[in-house]
Amino acid sequence: MLDVLVVDDDFMVARAHERVVEQVAGYRVVGVAHTGAEALAAIAALCPRLVLLDIYLPDMTGLDVIRHARSRGNDLDFIVLSAAREAETISAALQGGIASYLLKPFKVEELLSRLTVYSERRRLLGRPGDLSQSDLDLALGTSGTLSAPPALPKGLSKETSLLVARSLSDSAPDVAASECAEALGLSRVVARKYLEHFVLTGQATVTLRYGQTGRPQRRYASRPI
Incomplete structure (x- = not known):
């Protein structure tokens, strides 16, 4: 199973993302966070494989979450789900090694396809040969x-x-x-x-x-x- 942490300051949006993840075989949501501090604490405690991350958080940006998580040596991936469309923000996220970036608002099918691609990528890179x-x-x-x-x-x-x-x-x-x-x-x-x-x-x-x-x-x- 791929453990997922959902991070979004909007409680309803976070719940919606959680429901999408629950539709995909091989995934499970292990936690939900609404601030950057909560996200970093959950990453340390729950060790998720994947984080669905918003950029706009009340105490720090999603980019800060990525940087702090990377500096602490956490082995995980990020899919950014955000309305942030500034070129510098997207560039910084890409440099942080995110797996994908999906602009809000988006259709459920688009997030489903990102999750499907991610799990297939993990399968390919995890097999021998x-x-x-x-x-x-x-x-x-x-x-x-x-x-x-x-x-x-x-x-x-x-x-x-x-x-x-x-x-x-x-x-x-x-x-x-x-x-x-x-x-x-x-x-x-x-x-x-x-x-x-x-x-x-x-x-x-x-x-x-x-x-x-x-x-x-x-x-x-x-x-x-």
């Missing part, structure tokens, strides 16, 4: 053998697109939307949106598999680049 280029692309959040175009249609995120693309590339010879959804912890409808987008952009092909009853099943396969 060498990594392939596609593994590195996913771990670093860059495009792999089946890449999403820079501008995705509204409602589709780059992070989830990369995960679906990876699942599609790894599936042999093809995959159904339901199978892709189950592997990634997505709904079938969401997985199908991404797969159909890949077909539309020429990154994947689709064939129909007819069974004895019901509608034919749409099977997707990656198209070599």
Whole structure:
């Protein structure tokens, strides 16, 4: 299990983030903090693997929390969830080694995709042996053998697109939307949106598999680049 600490000065927002984390398999919330001091105390006492961190806190900034935690040698990662969009703030957060930065307000699906990508990254980097280029692309959040175009249609995120693309590339010879959804912890409808987008952009092909009853099943396969 990946232990998560939620840090936000707004009690309702913190609870909302907590509920999102509870939806993702493999995660559990071990604590909630509403100030920087509470966050640092919780980090020391609970040793979370991941902190969902706001930048605007009443006693210090989220950047201060990151700096203090790093200086104390805490082994953890941060995903920043904040309305702070100043270039210098985001740059400082990136220099602090954050795993991701998500601007408020955001949709639940966007946070879910960040958490899914993070857990996949942990899985890849924690396994023995060498990594392939596609593994590195996913771990670093860059495009792999089946890449999403820079501008995705509204409602589709780059992070989830990369995960679906990876699942599609790894599936042999093809995959159904339901199978892709189950592997990634997505709904079938969401997985199908991404797969159909890949077909539309020429990154994947689709064939129909007819069974004895019901509608034919749409099977997707990656198209070599």
